[in-house]
Structure formats: structure tokens, C-alpha cells
Amino acid sequence: MTAFHLAQVNVGRMVAPLDGPxxxxxxxxxxxxxxxxxxxxxxxxxxxxxxxxxxxxFRPDENDDMLLINCSVWESVGALRNFVYHTDHLxxxxxxxxWFRRMAEAHQALWWIPAGHxxxxxxxxxxxxxxREHGPGPLAFTFRDPxxxxxxxxxxxxxxxxVPFPTTR
Amino acid sequence: xxxxxxxxxxxxxxxxxxxxxxxxVGISRSLAAFHxxxxxxxxxxxxxxxxxxxxAGPGAGRPAKVYRRAEGEHVLSVPPRSxxxxxxxxxxxxENAGLDRELQAAAKAAGAAHPDAVAGDLxxxxxxxxxxxxxxxxxxxxxxxxxxxxxxxxxxLICGMNLALLQGLAPDPWSPAMEPCPGGCCVAISKNKGx
Numbered sequence: 001m002t003a004f005h006l007a008q009v010n011v012g013r014m015v016a017p018l019d020g021p022x023x024x025x026x027x028x029x030x031x032x033x034x035x036x037x038x039x040x041x042x043x044x045x046x047x048x049x050x051x052x053x054x055x056x057x058f059r060p061d062e063n064d065d066m067l068l069i070n071c072s073v074w075e076s077v078g079a080l081r082n083f084v085y086h087t088d089h090l091x092x093x094x095x096x097x098x099w100f101r102r103m104a105e106a107h108q109a110l111w112w113i114p115a116g117h118x119x120x121x122x123x124x125x126x127x128x129x130x131x132r133e134h135g136p137g138p139l140a141f142t143f144r145d146p147x148x149x150x151x152x153x154x155x156x157x158x159x160x161x162x163v164p165f166p167t168t169r
Numbered sequence: 170x171x172x173x174x175x176x177x178x179x180x181x182x183x184x185x186x187x188x189x190x191x192x193x194v195g196i197s198r199s200l201a202a203f204h205x206x207x208x209x210x211x212x213x214x215x216x217x218x219x220x221x222x223x224x225a226g227p228g229a230g231r232p233a234k235v236y237r238r239a240e241g242e243h244v245l246s247v248p249p250r251s252x253x254x255x256x257x258x259x260x261x262x263x264e265n266a267g268l269d270r271e272l273q274a275a276a277k278a279a280g281a282a283h284p285d286a287v288a289g290d291l292x293x294x295x296x297x298x299x300x301x302x303x304x305x306x307x308x309x310x311x312x313x314x315x316x317x318x319x320x321x322x323x324x325x326l327i328c329g330m331n332l333a334l335l336q337g338l339a340p341d342p343w344s345p346a347m348e349p350c351p352g353g354c355c356v357a358i359s360k361n362k363g364x
Contacts, residue, residue, distance in 0.1 A: 085324040086349040094269060094329025102267030144322070 004149035005044055005115045008080055009071040009124035010108035011060060012100035018056055018068075026092070026099040030054050033092055037072065040087065042079020045118060046072035060125050068100075071124045073113065077146050080110075106131040109140040112149040170196065171204045178205070178214055180301045182312055182350070184235035186221055205236050215239045242318065253318070260323045269326060273333035280337020291358070294338050300354055311354035332356055 016022035034054055037043055047069070049057030060069040074080040083089055109127035113119065127140040136145035177193045178185045185193075191201035208214040218232035244253070263272055283294055292309065295302040301312035314320055320327040331354070335345040339358050348357035 081324075082349075085328055086347065086355050088347045090325070090328050090332065090347055090355065093325045094273065094332060096325065097267050097269045102265075143324075 003115055004112045005117070006074045006077055006080060006149075007071070007111050007113045007117075007119045007124070007127075008074065008108070009069065009119070009127060011067055011069050011103075011125075011128065012096070012107065013064070013103060014066045014068060015099060015101055017066075023099055025095070027056075029092055030056070033089055036087060036089060037083055040079070040083040042075040043083070044073040044075060044115075046070075047119070047121070047124075058121055060121050069121060069124065071119055071121070073117075073119070077110065077143070081143060106142075108142065110142060110146070111140050112147075170194065170200075171208060174201060174204050175208055175213055178208075178236045179238040180303065180312060181237075182303055182305075182310070184217065184219065184237045186233050186235050190236065202234075205234075209236070212241060213239055213243070238313075256319055257322065260319055260326060264323055264326050269329055272326065272330050276330045276334040277337040280334045281340065283338055291339055291343060295358075298338070305357075307359055308348075309358040310348075310350045311356060311358075312350060312352070314354045328355060 014023060018027065031053070034046070037046060047055050047058075049055055051057055055070055056068060058069050059065055059067060061067045072080075074083075084093065106128060109124070109131045111127050130137070130140035131142065134140075136142045136147070138147040138150075141147045173194045174190055177190055187198055187202045187205065190205060191198045194201065205214065206216075209216050214236045215238070216234055216236055219235050220230065221233045221235075263269075292302050295309070295311065299313060299315040302309050303312055304310075314331075316327050316331060320331070332345060332347075335356050335358065339345055342361045343358050344361040345356045345358050347355055349355040350357065
């Protein structure tokens with residue numbers, strides 16, 4: 001067991017209201033894809049709103065009622081990457097531009113949390129703000145620039161991690 | 170002969186022993202061993218040791234040398250060209266412009282226009298495209314990702330493009346599905362069973 005888990009957040013600005021025809025295909029697949037995540041190796045937790053099914057009830061920016069948030073916790077970067085890019089989730093991901101606008105600023109962040117911690121919406125948004133303001137770093141990073149958890153960097157003599165942290169890009 | 174040995178090992182889903190490689194190419198074991206080790210020296214194949222008998226402990230015999238495709242990529246171009254730098258730049262621009270759908274439409278059309286795909290020889294199409302297909306029961310798995318480095322850097326964009334390309338190359342009744350092959354392509358293809 002690892003003492004640290006990986007938290008993930010991403011936000012997306014919808015092209016149209018959630019209950020409109022433009023988003024219908026996205027909404028129709030939510031249940032299936034969330035179930036796929038829940039059953040994926042290394043999945044720990046995902047944020048849900050008061051309805052209890054998904055996070056589409058949250059509006060993380062009170063000035064932007066088209067902004068959705070998605071936040072979850074995983075055992076490792078590898079487990080999250082596998083779900084995001086190597087399962088049927090990719091089918092949905094590859095249609096992202098039908099439902100969400102391309103954002104010029106950073107729209108996602110990864111960070112390490114103590115196992116058992118559950119991030120809040122505010123905490124997750126602060127991590128995205130960190131990437132926006134300072135670029136990827138140990139407190140908030142991206143798939144392309146991953147950082148190891150603190151415990152793993154300290155225990156340099158420990159067993160090799162199951163997560164490949166590339167030293168070069 | 171060395172090329173045939175390389176092709177056999179590189180396209181194999183797992184590791185290949187000397188006996189199996191020799192048999193596949195139709196040469197003696199010692200000749201196969203000589204050429205396989207030359208391919209390892211050249212960095213094209215990687216080697217490890219494994220007991221093929223399934224026995225362990227004393228008396229199980231010496232572990233056999235087994236070969237697999239090496240991790241590194243080799244590109245030969247005469248005269249020098251650097252399409253990888255161009256593709257990286259183009260991918261970045263396409264990603265930043267949010268042109269996923271345009272890219273997928275072009276990929277699907279390119280797949281559908283492939284002359285061999287029109288003729289219906291899917292395995293040959295996939296082989297020619299570098300996917301190194303192999304049959305796993307009734308499913309075609311792809312032992313190689315032709316876009317590996319780019320897919321690592323722009324996964325949503327490139328894997329989405331690849332899925333669209335394969336949908337073009339393998340039309341109905343074939344059905345490409347997300348079933349990653351370790352070290353290979355994330356897509357597997359099987360016959361549509363009324364899904």
C-alpha cells in the first residue's frame with residue numbers, strides 16, 4: 001500500500017447547457033463511463049454532487065454556469081493514465097470538442113494527497129490555479145510533467161516505484 | 170534471413186526462443202542463434218533468459234535465451250528527413266486549435282480510401298500500416314503502435330485519430346474496440362456480433 005494517492009481534477013466549459021441536445025450524447029454516456037472508472041484497477045474515489053451519481057451538479061466558478069468539474073483519486077499516475085487513455089473512456093475523450101470548448105489556460109491538475117483524504121471543489125480549483133500561475137510543479141502537475149510523491153523521493157533507496165516518472169520528456 | 174528473423178520476433182506477441190525462431194524461418198538452430206545475437210548486438214532485439222520447460226529448481230536445466238523486440242526506435246532515411254519534428258509541431262497546433270474532429274474525419278476517410286481495405290484483406294492492410302496484427306481467437310490484436318512517441322505526448326488527440334483511422338480501415342462487420350495490447354496498440358478488432 002502507498003501512503004500517498006494521486007488526486008486529479010479537470011474542468012471543462014460546455015458548448016451548450018447540460019440539458020440541451022448538444023450535450024445529450026455526453027450525458028447519455030456518463031453513467032457507463034463513471035461505472036467503468038469505478039471498476040478500473042487503481043481507482044480510489046470520485047467526487048459526486050448531492051444527487052450522488054456524478055459531479056455535473058457542481059459549478060466550480062460561481063461566475064461561469066457553463067463550467068463543469070471532474071475530480072477523482074487514484075493509486076498511481078499509471079492507473080489514472082490507463083483509465084483515461086486506454087479504455088472506452090478514450091472514445092468519449094476523443095469527442096471532447098463536440099461538448100466542451102478548447103480552453104487556452106490550464107484546465108487540469110494532478111497532485112499527491114495522503115491516502116484517505118478527499119479533495120474539495122475549492123481545493124481542486126486551487127491546484128488548477130497553481131498550474132495556471134506557476135506551471136507544473138511538485139504541488140500541482142500534469143500528465144506531461146509528472147512529479148513523484150514526497151515519500152517516494154525521500155526513500156530513494158526503496159524499491160522501484162510502479163509508476164514510471166520519466167526524467168526526460 | 171536476418172530480416173526474416175527480425176520480422177518474426179518483432180511481430181510475435183511474446184518472447185521467442187531460438188528453436189521457435191529457427192523453425193519459423195526454416196533454418197538450423199545454430200544459424201538462427203548466430204543471427205538473433207547479431208540483431209541483439211545491433212540493438213534491434215532485446216534478450217532475456219527463461220526456463221521454457223516450466224520446471225524450476227535444481228535439475229531444471231539452463232534457462233534458455235529468449236528474444237523480443239527492443240524498446241528503442243530506429244528510423245533510417247536517406248537523405249536525412251525529420252518528419253518526427255514536423256509531426257510533433259503539427260500535433261501541437263492541431264491540439265491547441267481544438268481540431269480533433271477534423272483530424273478524425275480525415276483519418277477515417279484516409280483509412281476507408283486504402284486500396285487493400287477496399288479489397289477486404291484487413292490483416293494485410295494492418296500489416297502494411299505497421300500494426301503487426303496477430304490473431305487471438307477471433308480477435309485481431311495489434312502488437313505495435315505505429316504512432317507510439319506521438320501518442321505518448323498527445324494521447325487524446327493521436328489515439329482518437331488512430332481509432333478513427335482503424336474504423337476507416339476496418340468497416341462493418343469489423344468493430345474496433347478499446348482493448349490495449351501491452352506494448353502495442355490500444356485497439357483490438359473483432360467481427361461485430363450485432364452489438
